[in-house]
Amino acid sequence: MKKRLILLGPPGSGKGTLAAQLQSDFKLDHVSSGHLLRMEVEKYTRMGRYVQAFLDRGELVPDEFLLDFMAGWWNGLSADSKFMLDGFPRTLRQAEVLDLRLAERNAGIEAVLFLDCPVTLAIQRISGRRSCPKCGRVYHRSALLHPKAGQCEECVVDLIHRQDDEEEVVRKRYDIYVQETEPLIQYYRGQQKLTFIDGSSCAMETFAATKVALAK
Numbered sequence: 001m002k003k004r005l006i007l008l009g010p011p012g013s014g015k016g017t018l019a020a021q022l023q024s025d026f027k028l029d030h031v032s033s034g035h036l037l038r039m040e041v042e043k044y045t046r047m048g049r050y051v052q053a054f055l056d057r058g059e060l061v062p063d064e065f066l067l068d069f070m071a072g073w074w075n076g077l078s079a080d081s082k083f084m085l086d087g088f089p090r091t092l093r094q095a096e097v098l099d100l101r102l103a104e105r106n107a108g109i110e111a112v113l114f115l116d117c118p119v120t121l122a123i124q125r126i127s128g129r130r131s132c133p134k135c136g137r138v139y140h141r142s143a144l145l146h147p148k149a150g151q152c153e154e155c156v157v158d159l160i161h162r163q164d165d166e167e168e169v170v171r172k173r174y175d176i177y178v179q180e181t182e183p184l185i186q187y188y189r190g191q192q193k194l195t196f197i198d199g200s201s202c203a204m205e206t207f208a209a210t211k212v213a214l215a216k
């Protein structure tokens, strides 16, 4: 079973949902750069205020900042670490630095799951989603009809609609993904770590296909 993964794919391809399933079944740490950045924004630190402007506009935080920020995570890694990265790396520069830092810790990436999903479906999914401001878990509006609708099952706090989940911002995030992040598909294919997973199917099918891919 592969235990150090990258989840790659456009916004709305289901990376967060898949990560929650993998976390609960295989106890892999879910490392979401977007969630870590939003926590910084919540704290309203100077760094948080700097980051917020990029998040609100749906733009990538500059590489050098992000790499410094993520050092706080990789400094704690060892060869036994089990994790899945969601939203990081997003540029070739980030991927190259990540490879170097992980190699220094004998904790190299074992598989990259590429979830593909067309822009129309991504927008439909994201504009209907609500997120937990505490743990970052996402829920679709249509799944909120149970008695505790509107609250996170784990944290029991009210769900929110993220500002960068507005349709216009999602389109921009998708365009940036195509420009900056899609080249990583080639990068990881070259390393023979890439597995294609259909991100447009339902969460159960995506999870089943992922389990098969990780067992190989």
Ligand code: AMP
Pocket (backbone or CB within 6 Å): 011, 033, 034, 035, 037, 054, 055, 058, 059, 060, 061, 062, 066, 086, 087, 088, 089, 090, 091, 094, 164, 173
């Ligand atoms: P996400 O939750 O992964 O969709 O990320 C939300 C936002 O955080 C993105 O739109 C970016 O503004 C920022 N962000 C997250 N991860 C990265 C990254 N690896 N590089 C640059 N910006 C990032």
